[in-house]
Amino acid sequence: MRASLPWQIALALLAVVTGGVLQLATAPGGGPGNVWPALGLVALAAAGTLTMGGRPVAQAVLLFIGAHGAAWLLLSGVAGHEGQAGASFYLALSGAWLLAWRCVTVLSMLKPASPNEKRLLGLIIPLIFGAWVLILWEAIVRGAGIPFLLLPPPSAIAERIGVSTAVLAADFRQTVLKAVLAGYIIGCGAGFIAAIAADRFVFLRRGLLPIGNMAAALPIIGVAPIMVMWFGFDWPSKAAVVVIMTFFPMLVNTVVGLSASGHMERDLMRTYASGYWPTLFKLRLPAAMPFIFNALKINSTLALIGAIVAEFFGTPVVGMGFRISTEVGRMNIDMVWAEIAVAALAGTLFYGVVALVERAVTFWHPSIRGG
Amino acid sequence: MNAIASHKPAPALPVTQSGVADVVAASKLGLVFNTNDGPVQALSNVDLTIGKGEFVSFIGPSGCGKTTLLRVIADLEKPTSGTIMVNGMTPEQARERRAYGYVFQAAALFPWRTIADNVALPLEIMGISKAERAERIRRTLELVNLAGFEKKYPWQLSGGMQQRASIARALAFDADLLLMDEPFGALDEIVRDHLNQQLLELWARTNKTICFVTHSIPEAVYLSTRIVVMSPRPGRVTDIIDTNLPRERPLDVRESPEFLAIAARVRDGLKAGHSYED
Numbered sequence: 001m002r003a004s005l006p007w008q009i010a011l012a013l014l015a016v017v018t019g020g021v022l023q024l025a026t027a028p029g030g031g032p033g034n035v036w037p038a039l040g041l042v043a044l045a046a047a048g049t050l051t052m053g054g055r056p057v058a059q060a061v062l063l064f065i066g067a068h069g070a071a072w073l074l075l076s077g078v079a080g081h082e083g084q085a086g087a088s089f090y091l092a093l094s095g096a097w098l099l100a101w102r103c104v105t106v107l108s109m110l111k112p113a114s115p116n117e118k119r120l121l122g123l124i125i126p127l128i129f130g131a132w133v134l135i136l137w138e139a140i141v142r143g144a145g146i147p148f149l150l151l152p153p154p155s156a157i158a159e160r161i162g163v164s165t166a167v168l169a170a171d172f173r174q175t176v177l178k179a180v181l182a183g184y185i186i187g188c189g190a191g192f193i194a195a196i197a198a199d200r201f202v203f204l205r206r207g208l209l210p211i212g213n214m215a216a217a218l219p220i221i222g223v224a225p226i227m228v229m230w231f232g233f234d235w236p237s238k239a240a241v242v243v244i245m246t247f248f249p250m251l252v253n254t255v256v257g258l259s260a261s262g263h264m265e266r267d268l269m270r271t272y273a274s275g276y277w278p279t280l281f282k283l284r285l286p287a288a289m290p291f292i293f294n295a296l297k298i299n300s301t302l303a304l305i306g307a308i309v310a311e312f313f314g315t316p317v318v319g320m321g322f323r324i325s326t327e328v329g330r331m332n333i334d335m336v337w338a339e340i341a342v343a344a345l346a347g348t349l350f351y352g353v354v355a356l357v358e359r360a361v362t363f364w365h366p367s368i369r370g371g
Numbered sequence: 372m373n374a375i376a377s378h379k380p381a382p383a384l385p386v387t388q389s390g391v392a393d394v395v396a397a398s399k400l401g402l403v404f405n406t407n408d409g410p411v412q413a414l415s416n417v418d419l420t421i422g423k424g425e426f427v428s429f430i431g432p433s434g435c436g437k438t439t440l441l442r443v444i445a446d447l448e449k450p451t452s453g454t455i456m457v458n459g460m461t462p463e464q465a466r467e468r469r470a471y472g473y474v475f476q477a478a479a480l481f482p483w484r485t486i487a488d489n490v491a492l493p494l495e496i497m498g499i500s501k502a503e504r505a506e507r508i509r510r511t512l513e514l515v516n517l518a519g520f521e522k523k524y525p526w527q528l529s530g531g532m533q534q535r536a537s538i539a540r541a542l543a544f545d546a547d548l549l550l551m552d553e554p555f556g557a558l559d560e561i562v563r564d565h566l567n568q569q570l571l572e573l574w575a576r577t578n579k580t581i582c583f584v585t586h587s588i589p590e591a592v593y594l595s596t597r598i599v600v601m602s603p604r605p606g607r608v609t610d611i612i613d614t615n616l617p618r619e620r621p622l623d624v625r626e627s628p629e630f631l632a633i634a635a636r637v638r639d640g641l642k643a644g645h646s647y648e649d
Contacts, residue, residue, distance in 0.1 A: 264476075
């Protein structure tokens with residue numbers, strides 16, 4: 001059996017050698033610590049994988065330990081030496097990153113038999129990916145000494161999240177649990193009912209849909225202050241903005257979805273002398289579900305944006321948008337990033353829940369049953 | 372007593388000379404479609420009566436109006452001239468009383484419903500009780516040899532099985548008239564032969580009246596008691612052939628001289644329709 005040399009491993013070894021030469025050339029005591037151990041660990045892991053050709057799982061474990069151990073060594077070594085990292089530091093980091101790349105490659109080529117292993121693998125691979133976004137962010141920001149105001153390192157953001165949990169939770173309650181949820185439910189519900197009404201009554205279809213188009217074109221920045229005047233400073237005005245933002249995607253998608261059922265299916269219902277409502281509930285609404293869930297997914301992210309932006313225009317002293325706009329003024333950039341992280345997490349979770357419900361409801365659709 | 376029985380038409384049916392009630396009676400029937408390219412004569416001067424228990428095939432090239440005629444019987448299209456009665460009523464009344472089951476070219480099963488729930492669809496719309504529905508689902512699925520597939524979804528079944536499920540759905544509410552629009556057109560010949568046999572068995576067992584649109588001469592001759600030959604532009608009836616084949620028909624009846632003679636006459640009829648046009 002001929003030992004093959006994956007290009008990531010080859011590059012990693014090259015990075016280690018070059019990094020070692022450059023590290024020798026730097027003055028001792030200058031620059032971040034731990035570069036030597038990190039280089040050594042990368043070299044060991046890279047060389048080690050070459051000896052275990054037919055055992056991909058062992059390879060992946062070794063690569064994982066090598067990559068993340070080296071990254072940890074480098075990150076702890078850079079403390080106190082911010083902005084002093086030289087080429088050898090970045091070469092060691094690249095070596096570790098290449099090992100992680102190889103690790104993900106090896107894992108992606110695995111063909112696990114049991115569905116549980118498949119699920120675990122589907123979780124590990126994106127996690128390694130995400131971890132390396134954070135590792136590179138942290139190492140480059142601290143190694144290059146980028147000013148805190150421009151971009152704080154993830155560790156500082158995490159620390160801020162840990163310290164300010166109470167404030168973040170209060171903001172989350174105010175913005176997501178009150179404004180976003182209320183606005184989303186009312187907006188999507190109203191869009192859905194309007195779509196059914198427009199389908200049932202011709203005059204609404206002719207009159208309402210063009211006006212719905214106009215509502216979609218309303219600039220949210222212009223509407224938000226007016227909603228604050230109408231509904232006060234607290235969350236109802238933000239919910240109103242969310243209603244305006246989510247109404248139209250729901251209306252349009254439902255109207256399109258209601259015409260998604262085929263001629264043959266509708267003729268079939270006609271041969272049963274089925275009335276408007278039985279045809280709606282038994283044929284047209286189920287056929288419209290993929291479209292309706294499309295709108296629900298679009299709206300789950302729109303709603304969060306709408307509520308946060310609306311809070312820029314007057315709010316009680318709580319809320320994610322309020323916090324972002326005031327902390328930016330106070331130069332507390334880590335708090336702004338902490339709010340962004342919470343918003344991203346909330347948005348992802350919201351979208352994920354809607355997508356899960358969609359899978360359960362439209363299990364029959366070719367895009368989901370995979371046929 | 373169930374909900375369907377009360378929908379059956381009053382016994383005062385028009386009666387032909389032979390004493391058999393007419394299920395379909397069309398006279399001077401015509402239909403003009405107004406398309407963007409001007410009016411198109413889809414049906415012209417069609418006279419036809421179909422008695423109870425008959426198996427009538429409509430055959431002809433595409434565009435001859437055979438599907439349109441079936442859709443007129445089903446009240447899915449409105450004729451523009453002439454008269455047509457279904458069970459002694461207008462087609463609209465007949466449709467509202469659920470006088471017929473319609474089988475389309477494709478199975479048109481709802482993918483979000485299981486096979487059993489698809490068969491239950493017309494029964495739900497007609498307000499039949501749950502217990503009665505379960506009994507009819509069991510009976511009709513057995514009739515089309517699909518027992519055991521109740522919990523499957525349509526997309527888990529082959530094309531032939533899907534079409535059988537759609538036939539079960541049309542049979543579920545016990546209409547006496549079955550309208551079938553090229554139901555086996557999309558299936559391969561082996562499956563089609565098999566389903567033809569099953570359809571004949573089903574017809575013999577249930578004694579329904581069947582109107583069957585096809586473009587296959589062997590299929591029409593094999594299945595029918597009467598064959599209506601149609602030709603296009605304008606769609607009209609050129610020949611009506613009574614077949615004298617026995618009701619019991621094994622597949623090899625198709626090699627018998629009687630069968631071939633009828634097939635030849637159908638072919639002549641189709642040819643005559645074309646030469647008229649040329």
